[in-house]
Structure formats: structure tokens, C-alpha cells
Amino acid sequence: MPAKTILITGGAGFIGSHLVRLMVNNHPDYRIINLDKLTYAGNLANLKDIENKPNYRFVRMDICDFEGVLELLRSEKVDGIIHLAAESHVDRSIKDPFTFARTNVLGTLSLLQAARLYWESLPEKYEGKRFYHISTDEVYGSLRLTHPEGIEPPFSTTASSGTHHLAYGEEFFREENKYTPHSPYSASKASSDHFVRAFHDTYGMPTIVTNCSNNYGPYQFPEKLIPLFINNIRHRKPLPVYGRGENVRDWLYVEDHARAIDLIFHKGEIAETYNIGGFNEWKNIDIVRLLIRTVDRLLGRGEDEDMNLISYVTDRPGHDERYAIDSSKLQKELGWEPSLQFEEGLEKTVRWYLENQDWLDNVTSGDYMNYYEQMYSQR
Ligand code: NAD
Ligand code: TYD
Secondary structure (H helix, E strand, C coil): CCCEEEEEECCCCHHHHHHHHHHHHHCCCEEEEEEECCCCCCCHHHHHHHCCCCCEEEEECCCCCHHHHHHHHHHHCCCEEEECCCCCCHHHHHHCHHHHHHHHHHHHHHHHHHHHHHHHCCCCCCCCCEEEEEEEHHHHCCECCCCCCCCCCCEEEECCCCCEEEECCCCCECCCCCCCCCCHHHHHHHHHHHHHHHHHHHHCCCEEEEEECEEECCCCCCCCHHHHHHHHHHCCCCEEEECCCCCEEEEEEHHHHHHHHHHHHHHCCCCCEEEECCCCEEEHHHHHHHHHHHHHHHCCCCCCCCHHHEEEECCCCCCCCECCECCHHHHHHHCCCCCCCHHHHHHHHHHHHHHCHHHHHHHHHCHHHHHHHHHHCCC
16 A cells, blocks of 8 residues: 555646656655646656656546546545646736636636545545645735845845845745735636635645745746747747846746655645745846857857847736745745755756757647657557
8 A cells, every 4th residue: 555645736747747756756655646637738748757657647637627536536545635737827827817717716726625525525534634735926926126225236135044145125025925916827826825725724624835936947838938048049039038138036946846845745834835945036137148158058159149139029018026035934944945056957957958859849849749649548
């Protein structure tokens, strides 16, 4: 009997695939079930290396399929749920907010309700069970780009954990901050976070919520800034920088996020919220310049040869100015810390995309969508 059966939703996506790989490899005594609808963002090729492991199973299902999910929880005797399935791209949410409300809000509610019905039907009820919801720092809204008198940002500041780092403003997202989402994406995630907490407060479900900053690394869908721009630099296509490129994001290497999730799933306190971030703020334009330098160097092109690809375009509506996570609580209480410096992580990421051009080409051509039919339809 495996020690635990864990359902991971959205495991074929960017962060989910890193988490599934880590859980399957680190916990051979657990059974890991990856439930994913395989939307445009789901790609089973992300999990090629572990798809035949005995403690792994893939199930193609929509989190909104209440009956299907309930039956799966019962038949697999699921003890823990780590919920990542979501629509995740802000620009898509601006064009099509309903899909975000359907999956992120109603889908999360449906999953919570199925978990409640199943766990409450057991003699032990919620004992040993856990519903862990993965959310974003974007629910906190936007911070101002400010600087102390006479000092140009980024300036050095001290987090509540005592760590020194560079920042573009004096405020940070802390767990107790109020939610002020601005995009349909962040509004849908905020709503799902509230439902998760309501299921703890109303039914006693053992829930945890974490809010993480922007992730980067291998297997990210090339509609997000970093993989999109690496691919465009490779093909010498324009790099559409929104506004003046002055917006600030706080970046974390995806494997550091996956390690934090594993730690919090096992050691986090029920009903708590933890912010996850690496105190790593960057202006978009500085990242874009660093990406151009790194890609050009690795492809043996001349220094700064592709700087002219930068193309300033109309700003994203409601574009949040600055995100900055204070992850002191996680660092102090559970001892987590990021393992990579950004420059190191970004170089590793650029190398991965350049060495895995087949993956990028399969995704950009749409061929990846056939992987499920080829690999799973005969099983
Ligand atoms: P992603 O878009 O790469 O992957 C999402 C996955 O969910 C895909 O595999 C997709 O097929 C699946 N999915 C979508 N709708 C579904 C549905 N109705 N039923 C079942 N599966 C469905 O997203 P990501 O970047 O890996 O983000 C994963 C989670 O982490 C999301 O909840 C997101 O809000 C959160 N998050 C992301 C970041 C980031 O920087 N990417 C940062 C903080 C939090
Ligand atoms: P993105 O990767 O979409 O993540 P998020 O919106 O969740 O932070 O965008 C990161 C930053 O890069 C954000 O400030 C918007 C900006 N951006 C561009 O300037 N151009 C682009 O083509 C994209 C996709 C993003």
C-alpha cells in the first residue's frame, strides 16, 4: 500500500510538470495522479522522463467535471490534493475573462466540493487529508515604484527576515495584505483563494494557500515573457515590450517553487497562507536586455547584435506596476530558501530552450497537441 495518494491538478502545465516530476522521484512510496484537461497550456511531452514510473498515473479530465472528479477521488482513495490547474495568462484573461471564471473559480469550487463529499464520507473524515491551493502574488494588486529621498531604485532594503536585497519600492506583499486584484486573471485567482479559505472556515477542510511570484524555467509556454522572448531572439523576431518596459516583476526559478510546494505540503500549518518568492525584483527592460545578451552569446552572435529587436508596443490595459513578495514567513518558519541567483537561473533557462528547440518548435507549431493521442489513446 503506498503511504499516500496525491492528486495534482494541472500537472501537464509549466509549474505542474516540475512538481509532478519532483513528487514522483522524491516520494517513490506515494502514488501521484496527474489530472489535467490538456488545454493549449498542457503538454504531456513535459513529463516524458517519468511517464512510465510505477507510482505515476495521468488522467485527462476537466476539474469542472464534478462527477468524474468525485469518482476518481473515491476509486483512487486520494489523501491529498495539490491544485494548480488554471488558466494562467493575463493577456488571455483580458480577451476572454469567462474562461478564467469557469476554470479558476467554478473549477476550484467543484474540486473543493468533490473533496468535501469524499473526505466527509470516510470514517476518519479530514484526518490526514490536505487540500493545497497554488495561487499567485497578483491577487495582492500592484505596488508603487517608490524610492527613498535621493536614492535611485533599485536600492538595498531589509526584509522582515533580516535578509538584504535590492528593491524598487518600500512596500512588499505580505500574507496579511488585503486582496486588490486588477486583471480578470488575478480576480479569478483571488476568488478561488477565498473559496478555499471558506471551505476551511465553514466545513473544517484542512486547506493551505500559497501565493508565489513570477516563475521562470524550462517547459514554460512561449506566450509568457521569458520563453517568448528567447524564441523571438532565436528567430530574430521583434520583442514586444509593453509600455516603457519599466514594470517590475519578482522572479523565482520554477524548481525552487516546486521544492517549496513539497515542503509546505508536508510541513505547512493547516489554514495558513505562505508567500513564496526569492526577493528578486527586475524591470522588464533589464530582463529583455539580459536575455538578448545571453542568447546572442550562446549562439555565437556579436555582442548586442540583436538589441534592435526591442519594440515598444502599446501597454497592457491595467498593467500592474510592481510585484514584490516578502517570503520571510516561509524562510523563518519552514527554512526554505531559493537555490539559484537570477543570472545563473536565467542562463540555465536560456541554455535549456536553445538545447530543446524541438520542444519549442512542437509547441509553436501546435504538434504537441497530438502527443496525448499518440501515447495514451491505445492504453
Ligand atoms: P500553465 O498555464 O502552464 O498550466 C496550467 C495547466 O492547467 C495546464 O496543463 C492546463 O492543461 C491545465 N488546465 C487548465 N484548465 C484546466 C481544467 N479546466 N481542468 C483541468 N486542467 C486544466 O500554468 P502554470 O504557469 O504552470 O501555473 C500553474 C498554477 O500556478 C496556476 O494555478 C497559476 O495561477 C499558479 N501560479 C503561476 C505562476 C507563474 O509564474 N507561472 C506564479 C504563481 C502562481
Ligand atoms: P508575463 O510573463 O505575461 O507574466 P505576468 O503578466 O503574469 O507578470 O509578463 C511578465 C511581464 O512582462 C509583465 O509586466 C508584462 C510584460 N510583457 C511584455 O512586456 N511583453 C510581452 O510580450 C509579454 C508576454 C509580457
